[in-house]
Amino acid sequence: MRFRERGLVWLWLSAVVLILDQLTKYIATEALTLYVPQKVTGFLNWTLLHNKGIAFSLLADQPGWQRWFILIMASVIVIWLLLWLYNSSRTLKLHNISLALVIGGALGNIYDRAVLGYVVDFIQLHYTDYYWPAFNIADSAISVGAVLLIIDTLFRKQDKEHNESTSG
Template sequence: MELAMNEQVTGSKLKWLWLAVLVVALDLGTKAMATALLTYGNPVPVIPMFNLTLLHNTGAAFSFLAGAAGWQRWFFVTLALVVSVVLVGWLRNLRRHETRSAISIVLILGGALGNVYDRVVHGYVVDFLHFYWQDWHFPAFNLADTAITIGAAMMILDMFRKPADPGTPANGSE
């Protein structure tokens, strides 16, 4: 009875893990296609301001620590795995009405795991989405990075949402 009561309060948001699996599958699939179809470092114009350019990132966001001696690979793998465990714990403890939070968490989780796979298997993250404006080039990224960014933006925006009524959930409905 107590377990059933707790389930009603928390609403088991673990059911959203399918979205993390989808993010990983799409990310790894697009990275495999980019690796198979693109030549490293050779931009393929798609539309003005956007190329597909295969690049390998041994660092983190914006190539942070890319020039380090190699220790960063396992540091980022460990960090991402620890964050993933924390995210699953957080997801597990969400309340029934916190659906938006669940979605943002699993987007971040899926993106982190997609990039962890690359680091473990290849020693670098495969990037291929390349935006630019004239001579300014945004660092190349991938679908995992996109999912992480969308999930983080959702979390940040959610922090600014205020419930209309104290009895109304802040994070929307299920």
């Protein structure tokens, strides 16, 4: 399969996610005060936070080993996703978009962790006194990409089963 026929042609989307993520983190860092919420709506705050852990700040209270562990694990996963994208046909659009979103988001958080030692989070959703952990554009891209990948996997499997049952 030639390069133009491979899923890697969708890496432009990863680059867009990475650029938007880093741009919004820069703006948040310059415009917000650490740990001071800025109310946007009744359910959304801009709140600058530094997350030294993984999702939901897990491992954030560790003495520092988690930075390197998370960096290595995230890098290995990105390499695996790049190989998966490389082996995918360009025509599997939803599949490739899903992978590209996850790759772009992961690279955004890898960059933060490698350069800063923590991930910059600034989007905080809440309902009355119940707060969702703060997140960023990279986290959003990873989450949307993962959900789309699940949807693609389920529907492509159903389409394949449907085609096999109607052709046999």
